Structure formats: C-alpha cells, structure tokens
Amino acid sequence: MSGERKPLSIRDLLLPALGAVLLLLGAGSGAVVERGQLDYSAQMKRHGGDVLDLGANGRPDASLQGYMVRVAGPVQVVEAPLDPQFNQQTDQPVLIRHVQMFQWRELHYGDTPTYELDWQDHPVDSAHYPQGHANPDKFPLEGAQFDASLVRLNDFVLAPALVHALIGSEPVKPDLRRLPGNLAASFSLYDDGLVTSPVPSHPQVGDLRVTWEAVPAQTVTIVARVEGNKLLPAIDATDGIGFAVQPGDVPLSVIFPDSPLQPEYPWPRRLLAVLLAGLGAALLLRWHYRRVDPILAPAIAVLVIGAVNAVLWLGNGNSTAAVWFALAVVGAALAFWRARVLRVDA
Template sequence: MSIDRITNLRGPLAVAAGLVLLVLGIASGVWTERSLEDYRVVLELHGGAVVNLGRSMDMQADLQGRMVRLSGTPRVVEAPYDPDFNQQAGTPVLVRQVQMFQWRELRLGSNVTYELDWADTPQDSSRFAQPKGHANPGPFPIAGKRFDAGSVALGGYKLGVALVHALPGSEPVAPDMKTLPANLAASFSLHDNALVTSARPGDPHLGDLRVSWSAVPLQEVTVIARVDGDHLVAVPNAADGKGYEVNVGDSALLDMRPDMAAQPALTWPRRILAVLLAALGAGLLLRWRDATRVDPLAALGGGLLAVGVFAAMPWLGSSTVTAITWLVVALVGLVLLVWRRRAPRH
C-alpha cells in the first residue's frame, strides 16, 4: 500500500492504521534507545568505548583518558632483579619459589601416613596426628618473592602495575651461578635448574631448601586499557572489577569482550524511521478527527511528541542529557502540533 493510499483512508480503517503506525513508531524509537542504553551499560562496565590501535606502536595525544586495544610483544626497559641472590632476567616478572624438604601428613579415611617431600609452605607438624618422629624445622629462612620489572613497554606506552601482573604465562629460569653472592654460593649447589642446600642434591634430607625461579615470557599479547599520559593503566573502580583485559596473541576485541558485539547499528536511520512512522500514524488520526487534508507539519509534530516522550524513558536515571534531549524533541513536537491545529484553515 502506497503512502497516498494510506493518507486517503477514512473512518475506522484510518483509525486502525493510524494507531498501528503510531505504535510501530513509538516501539521502534524505544527499542533503538533501549539498545543504545544497554550498550552504554556494557561500556561503563568495562570502562568505556575502545579505540582499536591494532599494532600501532606510536603514542597518540588525542587518546588521553580513552580505552584502547593494542597488540604486540612487550619490551622490558628495566629488568626485574632479585637482590638476595643477585639474579636478573629480561622478563616482565621474575618469581622466586622457595621449598623445604619436610614431613607431610597424608590422610586416606582413617589411615594416616607420613612422607618426606618438597613443600612450598611450612608444614605445622604440631598439628599432626603423630607428631613424634615427624617434627618439621618450622619457618623458612628465605621467603618466596615476586619481582616486577621497573618498566615494561608495549609500543609507545608503558604498562601499569596491574597490567604487568596480568601478563600471562610462566617458564622456568635457570639461576646464574656466576652472579650468586659468595655466602650463598657456599651453601647452595645447582641441581635441575634450581639451587639446593642438599649435600647430595639428588638425595635431600629434612630441612633442605630448594630455590628456583620462573618468569613471565616475552610473547605477543593484546591489551585493552586506559591511556594515562604515557602509560596504559586499569580503569579505577571499574564495574567489572578489573578495568582492563590482557590476552595472549593478537586477540580481536569481540574475543576479549563478547558483550560488545551488541553495539547498535544504523542508530540515526532507525530514529528517523521511528519519527516518520509515528508522524504518518498521527496524520491519519488527525485526518479522522476533522476529515480535512492531512497537515504534514501537524503530523510531524504528533510524531515528534509521541516518539520523544517514550524515547526519553529508557534514559531516565542513567543519562540525563539524552533524556532531556528527547523531551525537548517532544516539546518541539507539541508546540508544532498545537500551532498547526490552531492555525486558520483556508
């Protein structure tokens, strides 16, 4: 059915068609605004819209305060350093693990057995069912510790502490015996890429220590974070509890944040269509009231009024500016409608 035929409808048919078109226009407007509001909630959850930089390695001044996605291999500017053992590695994070050869209590139902094994925390033998003959030395004389690089860069940006901690992966790092302090070199020997205090490394005894290191490998990663000066940082107080994303490899934005797939498309064409549908419906209803020719301006006023009022509702309590904008549109529609209805007819 053409527009001319629609506008020439009379009686109950005109009312029915007008109501249908008006409802379709209102529904289309509300659906569009609701989808935009839902997407805004997703953006706020993660810290805002993301600018996809891809593999761009240069800083951009116009990105301050915005979220970006950047892929590449991090570069260690200041390597992490373990001052106790004088160990250093060209990696974002160096982790020292300390274990002691201790008694461990094993329970299987009512059966209790004991074995000597490496453990990375002190085993409290006072709580054993049979502590006699299974006493452990107590606290470790050396603690495990994490050492972060002084500076890690991705492209032209330095990574904030939270992002450095989030870099994935772990690989063993063999200690450098040449840099080991003299006092520790006298106490430890190298065995299976670890330092051990055992007189016979392959046959440890109660209380022997084993110290080893692991590192976060340098590999391609994809980071989503906020630009803060020359740093990429986590969004403070982000609703998702993180405010950043770090993935191995060149990961697409939607792989890292699938909920961003809901970004509405053709927003303005949909808004315009909603107003036109509502205006056409309003025109039919106005024509039925006085059986005169459809006034396009009055119909447009009715469409703006109807869509504006209902389109503002999804934004109430979330985006005052957007809600007020739609209410202003509704007011313009009301003024236009009243003006045209009171205008003298010739």
C-alpha cells in the first residue's frame, strides 16, 4: 500500500543512536566531575572545608577570610617561650621541660621479682615492694610545655593551638645564670640537665633530674582557617580538630591521605561535557527536524547536564545544587522556546 511508512533502516537509526550516545556521554562525563568534587568536598568538611592551596606564597588577604588554606614556610618566633619556674628561655617556638625522679622499679625475669634504681618520668607505686625499696609518693614539680606567645608563618599569626601542635625535637642546655636563687641552691648542672644529687654521678632515691628540649623553628605546612591575619582551627570541623600541622613542605594528599583527590581541571572538563552533550543533541535535532538549531542544541545540553548535576548535589551542597538547577531551568526555557519556533517554521 502506498500510504504505509517505510520501516527505518539501520542506517536511518545510526544518526539518532550516535546522538543519544554522545548526549549520555556528555551527561556522564559531567556527573563524574561533580561526583569527584562532591566526594572531595564531603571528606574535606571533616577537616573544616575545602582548602585553598596557597603554599609558600600564602599571605594574609581580605579575599581569604573564612577559608581553609594550606600555607608552607619557615616559622618565625616573635615572642619566645619561657619556663617561668626555672627562668629558662629559647628562641624556638616551643620549650618542653622533662622531670624525672630516681626511683625503685620492679623487674620480672622469672618467678622472683628483682628491683633496681632508675630514672622514671612518673611516680612508681612501691606500696607492695619489700622493705628498703620505698619511693616518694609524688613529684615535687612536673614536666610542662611552654609555647611562644607570638609565632608567624608567612605574615600569618599562628593560633596557640597551632603552635602547641608543632613537632620536632632538639636538646636545650639549661643556663645556670638564669636560675632563681632558691633553685640554684638545689640543682647543679650534669649531662646537659639539672640534678638535685649532691654527687650527680651517684644519685639517690628521690633525686630529681630536669632536662629541656625545644621544637625547632623550621619549615612547616599548616592547614587552618583564615581570620584576619591569623590562622585558627576550624571550630565547625566534624573531626573535632579543624587544623593540621606537618614539618616540611607537605602536599594536601599527604596531610589528608583519607581524602579523595580533587578533580583536576574541573571547568575544562565541564565545558567538554557540555560540548559532547551539545553535539549529541545536534545529531538528534538533525535526525528529527532535518536541521541543526544553534540555540536548541546547547540548550538541551545545558538542561540535561544541569538537571543531572543538581540531583547529585541536592542534600550535599544545596548552594551548588541551586546553581545547577538554575542552569537547567535556563536550558529548559530556551529549549521550549526554540522547539515552538521550529514547529511554527515547519
């Protein structure tokens, strides 16, 4: 019969099939970028949010306010730490005092315990030790950490929590000339420390040994939030820490090994996704309308990619979801308008 439609051949179906594949490929490529960004952002929220990687060039700036940043550079001590009890000071960012007492301790090498004297940094309970092996009940003074009150990194002022978290160690020899009079009468210098033993080489039970170490001024990497000219912990970080401190110039992938890598070149990849989807839409239009509309094809691409990405971000980043949804609405409006125009022209 002359009124019957001829069945479509494989050749006739090739154009719309290729168009559909390219449209889906574009939407999928865009979704991969957004999923990577979504996973990265969700994980980084544990540490306070997305991090601007400033590196050694990071300096205080109004545009950085409220952002998490990675800054690397040498630590500069402006106001040095002081151990007020012993009047000891260093030009390093952190000074740490260690206190040990010469005490009895119990050893087990068989069925019968043995006892020896050794330096210990905590009181050893000797209540069950045999007679003649009693230790003092407590230390007359304790170990402590003293942090510099003002430390800078690339013109940023470090919050006390960041200074306290600096790591590293180098011995500090005490300065007898700085000792207060009452302590100078009780302590003497021995092996780069202070001891209360009358004969330092032969300490007795209860004698004290006090030594110091410092965290050296060095190149460090810090991830923290910018507030004014300060680097502070992010109080809204779900990990309860909100900052990171590492010696050396360390990349984010090492500082946060549990975090997925941020997608590389996200905007060029998004643009490529739109171009792929637009090409697919153009092939579909060429098959359906026998022509390619230069507005309708990209409008369909923006509609599809915007809708898919808005769904991905919904509930995870509502502001980003709103942007993609707005783009989808714009694409839908343009597509509806051009489709009507094409129908009228037909």
